[in-house]
Amino acid sequence: xxxxxxxxxxxxxxxxxxxxxxxxxxxxxxxxxxxxxxxxxxxxxxxxxxxxxxxxxxxxxxxxxxxxxxxxxxxxxxxxxxxxxxxxxxxxxxxxxxxxxxxxxxxxxxxxxxxxxxxxxxxxxxxxxxxxxxxxxxxxxxxxxxxxxxxxxxxxxxxxxxxxxxxx
Numbered sequence: 001x002x003x004x005x006x007x008x009x010x011x012x013x014x015x016x017x018x019x020x021x022x023x024x025x026x027x028x029x030x031x032x033x034x035x036x037x038x039x040x041x042x043x044x045x046x047x048x049x050x051x052x053x054x055x056x057x058x059x060x061x062x063x064x065x066x067x068x069x070x071x072x073x074x075x076x077x078x079x080x081x082x083x084x085x086x087x088x089x090x091x092x093x094x095x096x097x098x099x100x101x102x103x104x105x106x107x108x109x110x111x112x113x114x115x116x117x118x119x120x121x122x123x124x125x126x127x128x129x130x131x132x133x134x135x136x137x138x139x140x141x142x143x144x145x146x147x148x149x150x151x152x153x154x155x156x157x158x159x160x161x162x163x164x165x166x167x168x
Contacts, residue, residue, distance in 0.1 A: 011063035016088040018061040020079055028054050031078070038077035043138040044070075069143055083146065110162045117158040124151035 021031045032053035039047035047053075059065050067075070076086055131144035 034078035
């Protein structure tokens with residue numbers, strides 16, 4: 001799926017990637033070199049050549065195609081940022097105003113969120129098990145552990161929403 005002028009739906013991410021690269025004064029080839037070094041530093045022996053990474057950077061910055069989890073991690077390492085800082089800032093969600101949900105509505109929302117939370121926890125356990133299965137490949141194992149942590153964190157946020165003021 002592409003947007004206006006052949007640019008894809010990931011345009012906001014592409015603009016953010018370009019801004020990050022330019023803020024450091026890096027040309028596309030330098031960003032590619034940085035990503036390659038980040039990959040090699042993570043133990044990935046199958047990192048493509050700089051030319052191939054450069055083509056991907058141009059695609060990603062143009063909003064075409066998504067950036068894989070592998071390259072998101074490499075971007076974080078190259079840019080010196082944490083995974084939570086990757087990508088454009090997302091608008092904060094508004095909380096449900098007090099009194100909008102009746103008691104039955106709050107119970108229903110809490111039950112649905114509880115099911116979602118349980119599913120996230122199950123998925124986190126599966127990702128952690130997968131990390132142990134692929135332990136011989138440190139990059140894949142790290143990606144699996146990172147995904148497991150993200151899912152577990154999402155489950156914790158749901159717990160906070162259900163027990164906190166959002167649904168009170």
